[in-house]
Amino acid sequence: MKGYTTKTALENYTLQTIDASFVSQITAWIESVEKFIDLRTGRNFIADAVASEKKYDGDGSVEILVDDFIELTKLEVGELEATRITVDSDDYRIYPSNELPKRKIHLKNGYFTTGGQNIIITAKWGYAEECPADITLAATTLLAGVTGYSDDSKGKVKSESVGQYSVSYKTDQGWQDFKRAIMILDSYKKFHF
Numbered sequence: 272m273k274g275y276t277t278k279t280a281l282e283n284y285t286l287q288t289i290d291a292s293f294v295s296q297i298t299a300w301i302e303s304v305e306k307f308i309d310l311r312t313g314r315n316f317i318a319d320a321v322a323s324e325k326k327y328d329g330d331g332s333v334e335i336l337v338d339d340f341i342e343l344t345k346l347e348v349g350e351l352e353a354t355r356i357t358v359d360s361d362d363y364r365i366y367p368s369n370e371l372p373k374r375k376i377h378l379k380n381g382y383f384t385t386g387g388q389n390i391i392i393t394a395k396w397g398y399a400e401e402c403p404a405d406i407t408l409a410a411t412t413l414l415a416g417v418t419g420y421s422d423d424s425k426g427k428v429k430s431e432s433v434g435q436y437s438v439s440y441k442t443d444q445g446w447q448d449f450k451r452a453i454m455i456l457d458s459y460k461k462f463h464f
Contacts (some may be wrong), residue, residue: 276410313461318397339372
């Protein structure tokens with residue numbers, strides 16, 4: 272689990288206590304909701320604790336757009352590991368400069384040489400160190416819909432698929448909360464041009 276929501280958040284949202292024997296099922300549903308959120312938005316909302324390497328294609332420009340990250344550890348240029356050149360941190364700028372996540376790297380002097388997977392960036396990839404509060408709310412709302420689908424009480428208003436599960440809400444308020452959760456997710460969608 273990434274940590275977008277928790278069993279406790281679900282209990283607080285639904286005002287119901289979840290039996291301890293049901294924890295593994297709740298965990299599976301949380302993982303499914305997190306995967307749905309990541310796929311719908313194109314983002315990872317909790318950044319990696321450890322920096323890792325990603326490769327990008329250089330296109331001859333002075334800027335490169337990359338996946339969301341919170342901290343850049345190393346920038347290298349070169350297709351072959353033996354001939355890679357590490358770019359000094361004084362030779363590039365990271366944007367946006369005053370907020371997270373970072374998405375763009377601008378070379379002060381020079382350009383990103385054209386080539387396949389010749390730009391190597393080592394960073395802590397993700398949107399933020401902690402999950403944004405509205406994403407936690409959306410994840411909890413979606414999780415409540417998944418658990419609501421398994422509830423046998425009468426009065427199902429609407430249902431819809433979330434990943435491999437169905438969500439259902441038995442009140443108009445629940446359905447409105449679901450629609451609000453989807454609007455929150457859509458506001459975070461990453462678009463590629």
